[in-house]
Structure formats: C-alpha cells, structure tokens
Amino acid sequence: DTGVSQDPRHKITKRGQNVTFRCDPISEHNRLYWYRQTLGQGPEFLTYFQNEAQLEKSRLLSDRFSAERPKGSFSTLEIQRTEQGDSAMYLCASSPPTSGRSSYNEQFFGPGTRLTVL
Amino acid sequence: GNSVTQMEGPVTLSEEAFLTINCTYTATGYPSLFWYVQYPGEGLQLLLKATKADDKGSNKGFEATYRKETTSFHLEKGSVQVSDSAVYFCAPAWDYKLSFGAGTTVTVRA
Numbered sequence: 001d002t003g004v005s006q007d008p009r010h011k012i013t014k015r016g017q018n019v020t021f022r023c024d025p026i027s028e029h030n031r032l033y034w035y036r037q038t039l040g041q042g043p044e045f046l047t048y049f050q051n052e053a054q055l056e057k058s059r060l061l062s063d064r065f066s067a068e069r070p071k072g073s074f075s076t077l078e079i080q081r082t083e084q085g086d087s088a089m090y091l092c093a094s095s096p097p098t099s100g101r102s103s104y105n106e107q108f109f110g111p112g113t114r115l116t117v118l
Numbered sequence: 119g120n121s122v123t124q125m126e127g128p129v130t131l132s133e134e135a136f137l138t139i140n141c142t143y144t145a146t147g148y149p150s151l152f153w154y155v156q157y158p159g160e161g162l163q164l165l166l167k168a169t170k171a172d173d174k175g176s177n178k179g180f181e182a183t184y185r186k187e188t189t190s191f192h193l194e195k196g197s198v199q200v201s202d203s204a205v206y207f208c209a210p211a212w213d214y215k216l217s218f219g220a221g222t223t224v225t226v227r228a
Contacts, residue, residue, distance in 0.1 A: 031214065042124075042207050042218030043162070056215070091162070095214075106152075107216060109162040 004110035006092050012116045020078045021113045025094030032075050035091040043091055082117045089114050120145045124208045124219025131198055131226050139193040139222045141208030149210035151184050151191040156205045198226045
C-alpha cells in the first residue's frame with residue numbers, strides 16, 4: 001500500500017524548541033496539503049503545494065511556520081520556537097492531477113503527526 | 119466568506135436506527151461537497167462526494183444529495199451498525215481547499 005505517510009507519528013517537545021515533520025504523498029500526486037486539527041475540531045487548512053510551488057498559505061500559518069516541497073515529492077513542515085498552542089495533530093494530504101471537466105479531486109490523508117508542546 | 123455548519127453531537131443510536139447528520143454551507147460559488155469519516159484510531163477517509171447540484175453521493179449505505187437551493191449536504195443512513203461508530207466531517211471544497219465542519223461523533227449501541 002503506498003498511501004500518504006507521515007513521520008514522526010508523535011512528537012513531544014518543550015516550549016521554544018523547533019520541530020520538523022515530514023510527509024510523503026502518494027506517488028504521482030501533484031498536490032500536497034497541510035492541515036491542523038485540534039481536539040474536538042475539524043481539520044483547518046494551513047497550506048498547499050502544486051508540485052514544488054507553494055500556492056496558498058492560511059493566515060493560521062504564522063511566521064514561525066514554514067513548509068517546503070523542494071522537488072515536488074515529499075514535504076516538510078517546520079515550526080520554530082514552539083508554543084503550547086501549537087499542540088495539535090498535523091495532517092498531510094495529497095491529490096492527483098485534475099483531468100477532463102473535473103476541477104477537483106479527492107484528497108487522501110495520512111495518519112497525522114501528533115505534536116505535544118510541554 | 120465561505121463557511122460550513124455541521125450538526126453538533128454527540129449522537130447515540132441503537133443498531134438499525136436511522137441516522138441523519140445535517141450540513142449546510144454558505145458560499146459565493148458552488149463548491150464540491152464531501153463527507154469524511156474518522157474511525158477510532160484511524161485517519162480521515164473519504165466517505166462520499168458530490169461535485170454538482172442534485173448529485174447524490176453514496177457509499178457503505180450512506181447517502182447525501184447536493185442541494186443547491188438550500189446549500190445543504192445532509193448525510194443519511196437507513197440502518198446503522200455498531201461499526202458505523204465514528205466521527206463524521208462535512209467538508210465543502212473551495213479553490214482546492216477543504217473546509218471541515220466541527221465533526222459529529224456518532225456512537226451506535228448493539
């Protein structure tokens with residue numbers, strides 16, 4: 001099975017530390033998305049890439065957050081100077097290229113990285 | 119701006135009962151509409167989708183119809199099973215981004 005994978009699955013860190021998460025999308029999926037989900041809420045969009053280009057960033061993504069997708073394959077999400085409010089599940093999703101009349105394709109989600117900031 | 123409102127839970131049902139979870143959205147355009155499900159201990163999975171008005175999405179006995187007039191996409195199942203216990207998310211998509219509702223926790227008792 002070559003679904004979306006994320007690493008690590010869990011991360012515990014102290015406030016002020018930097019953390020980096022990795023996402024490997026499904027092969028040949030050109031779009032990659034990052035979402036954040038806090039307890040009891042639905043996921044919130046953070047950013048997305050089409051190939052290596054970062055096309056949109058949410059206002060939720062403060063300047064402490066940075067995401068990259070250098071070769072249009074895997075992506076990393078880095079959080080600098082973590083705060084307790086950053087504790088959440090970080091979800092990655094990917095979708096294949098659109099074709100024909102369809103302007104939107106299903107997003108396939110990874111298992112997430114659960115971040116706990118102490 | 120665009121937004122989605124989903125029926126609050128939790129919802130507790132007996133096996134074979136009828137389930138409906140309401141979802142409405144406000145939008146300037148016509149989004150694609152999705153229901154995602156999260157089973158205990160698992161990741162988000164697409165349950166069903168509809169991409170244009172009057173389309174009906176269906177999967178695993180669940181159905182939802184894209185109602186442009188009422189900007190709604192209510193999820194229904196005629197006879198739930200214990201294995202349907204999960205969190206259900208309504209998620210319109212605008213400009214390639216999913217906008218998730220808060221989720222509805224459904225528990226089905228035997």
